[in-house]
Amino acid sequence: xQQVKQNSPSLSVQEGRISILNCDxxxxxxxxxxxxxxxxxxGPTFLISISSIKDKNEDGRFTVFLNKSAKHLSLHIVxxxxxxxxxxxxxxxxYDKVIFGPGTSLSVIP
Amino acid sequence: EAQVTxxxxxxxxxxxxxxxxxxxxNMNHEYMSWYRQDPGLGLRQIYYSMNVEVTDKGDVPEGYKxxxxxxxxxxxxxxxxxxxxxxxxxxxxxxxxxxxxxxFGEGSRLTVL
Numbered sequence: 248x249q250q251v252k253q254n255s256p257s258l259s260v261q262e263g264r265i266s267i268l269n270c271d272x273x274x275x276x277x278x279x280x281x282x283x284x285x286x287x288x289x290g291p292t293f294l295i296s297i298s299s300i301k302d303k304n305e306d307g308r309f310t311v312f313l314n315k316s317a318k319h320l321s322l323h324i325v326x327x328x329x330x331x332x333x334x335x336x337x338x339x340x341x342y343d344k345v346i347f348g349p350g351t352s353l354s355v356i357p
Numbered sequence: 358e359a360q361v362t363x364x365x366x367x368x369x370x371x372x373x374x375x376x377x378x379x380x381x382x383n384m385n386h387e388y389m390s391w392y393r394q395d396p397g398l399g400l401r402q403i404y405y406s407m408n409v410e411v412t413d414k415g416d417v418p419e420g421y422k423x424x425x426x427x428x429x430x431x432x433x434x435x436x437x438x439x440x441x442x443x444x445x446x447x448x449x450x451x452x453x454x455x456x457x458x459x460x461f462g463e464g465s466r467l468t469v470l
Contacts, residue, residue, distance in 0.1 A: 290461030
């Protein structure tokens with residue numbers, strides 16, 4: 248039973264355009280939602296988070312939107328840069344766990 | 358420098374030969390956890406520890422053991438490795454878990470023949 252889903256395994260975007268990565272969840276008890284970024288041969292690194300009581304959080308080029316009624320969140324990257332090419336994991340947290348989705352591989356084409 | 362250190366980074370072993378993957382963090386974090394990453398499945402939690410001497414099973418604990426005798430160390434033990442434990446393993450730590458901000462090690466790629 249996958250509590251966090253990322254239905255797009257991969258995404259290609261032109262440099263300078265917007266990248267939108269989507270995530271759906273089933274667990275209504277998550278306190279926070281997060282996005283992690285992972286480059287090959289490195290561990291995941293925290294990118295941005297949003298509390299379950301908010302609907303938007305922004306940090307520079309990265310914005311996360313949360314739609315609780317639809318149990319959906321998305322990460323917007325504007326403008327996309329080649330260095331953003333990586334695997335992005337969506338995750339939800341409860342008291343003692345962080346549950347990750349399967350990841351979306353983003354390629355930003357120069 | 359704040360970091361989570363895993364060793365070994367790469368290991369090829371044979372079925373049944375016990376091995377330990379070490380994990381150490383220098384951030385005084387209470388929470389530590391082990392994940393495995395497999396294609397199409399993302400990061401799945403193996404075991405976690407909320408504090409010293411407190412450990413608990415994650416979603417895929419079968420075939421693994423852990424211990425937390427000191428705050429900084431959280432080794433992952435495979436008593437009798439099998440080929441289905443071939444995977445990429447990550448150790449992570451956190452000060453305030455409920456916000457979900459985990460610090461990850463660089464990963465340990467394990468192959469069991």
